[in-house]
Amino acid sequence: DTGVSQDPRHKITKRGQNVTFRCDPISEHNRLYWYRQTLGQGPEFLTYFQNEAQLEKSRLLSDRFSAERPKGSFSTLEIQRTEQGDSAMYLCASSLAWTSGTYNEQFFGPGTRLTVL
Amino acid sequence: QKEVEQDPGPLSVPEGAIVSLNCTYSNSAFQYFMWYRQYSRKGPELLMYTYSSGNKEDGRFTAQVDKSSKYISLFIRDSQPSDSATYLCAMSSLQGAQKLVFGQGTRLTINP
Numbered sequence: 001d002t003g004v005s006q007d008p009r010h011k012i013t014k015r016g017q018n019v020t021f022r023c024d025p026i027s028e029h030n031r032l033y034w035y036r037q038t039l040g041q042g043p044e045f046l047t048y049f050q051n052e053a054q055l056e057k058s059r060l061l062s063d064r065f066s067a068e069r070p071k072g073s074f075s076t077l078e079i080q081r082t083e084q085g086d087s088a089m090y091l092c093a094s095s096l097a098w099t100s101g102t103y104n105e106q107f108f109g110p111g112t113r114l115t116v117l
Numbered sequence: 118q119k120e121v122e123q124d125p126g127p128l129s130v131p132e133g134a135i136v137s138l139n140c141t142y143s144n145s146a147f148q149y150f151m152w153y154r155q156y157s158r159k160g161p162e163l164l165m166y167t168y169s170s171g172n173k174e175d176g177r178f179t180a181q182v183d184k185s186s187k188y189i190s191l192f193i194r195d196s197q198p199s200d201s202a203t204y205l206c207a208m209s210s211l212q213g214a215q216k217l218v219f220g221q222g223t224r225l226t227i228n229p
Contacts, residue, residue: 004160033216040125042205042219043161056214091160098215103149103168106217108160 004109006092012115013082020078021112025094032075033106034067035091036060043091049075050097082116089113120144123206123220132229136193140206140220143187147208147218150182152191155203155222164191164204196227 005024013019025032030051035043046065047057051072061067064082069075079086090113093106123140130136138152149168153161167173170184179192189208193200203224207217 040221042123042222043217045214045216045218048214048216056216098211103166105163108162110160113158
């Protein structure tokens with residue numbers, strides 16, 4: 001396994017179009033996170049899954065955003081009716097769920113850079 | 118006010134210098150403190166993490182956490198041009214999502 005992969009790496013779309021991104025986590029990882037990073041800022045948490053269950057969503061995740069993780073494997077993040085403010089790098093990370101006394105690193109993918117014209 | 122504050126720089130130093138990067142935070146629930154390195158147009162990669170207060174050393178890198186002051190630092194000794202990147206501090210609590218809360222990132226350039 002070579003790590004977390006994301007597809008596509010770059011996406012240019014026109015305002016109002018729908019886009020979908022895919023993340024393939026490290027195979028044995030049961031947690032999957034989505035973050036958004038705008039230029040000059042650190043990543044911000046959007047949502048996370050433990051196995052196939054989406055357990056938390058940030059207030060940043062408007063109703064135009066939806067994420068899924070069918071069968072607890074890969075995940076998709078869809079943005080409907082894109083706006084220019086959605087332009088950002090969308091990062092996926094995966095980890096094992098933390099257990100008492102053990103820190104499990106979140107491994108990040110290379111990100112999908114979205115540009116909304 | 119953001120939960121985690123980090124000076125965005127940019128910071129430019131000569132090769133071989135000691136670099137000091139810092140973050141402050143406001144959430145007392147944070148228990149794990151991480152430093153990530155991010156190269157341009159890449160995902161962040163973990164450099165090191167510290168649990169609660171204390172110091173941790175890994176080669177040329179030393180992380181310090183002072184929970185009483187809500188202040189964390191990363192020191193880079195004998196800095197190399199290959200250390201040029203954006204350095205992000207990140208923090209997490211033990212509860213719930215254990216999501217990472219990042220600082221803004223400091224852009225560092227090491228000049229040969």
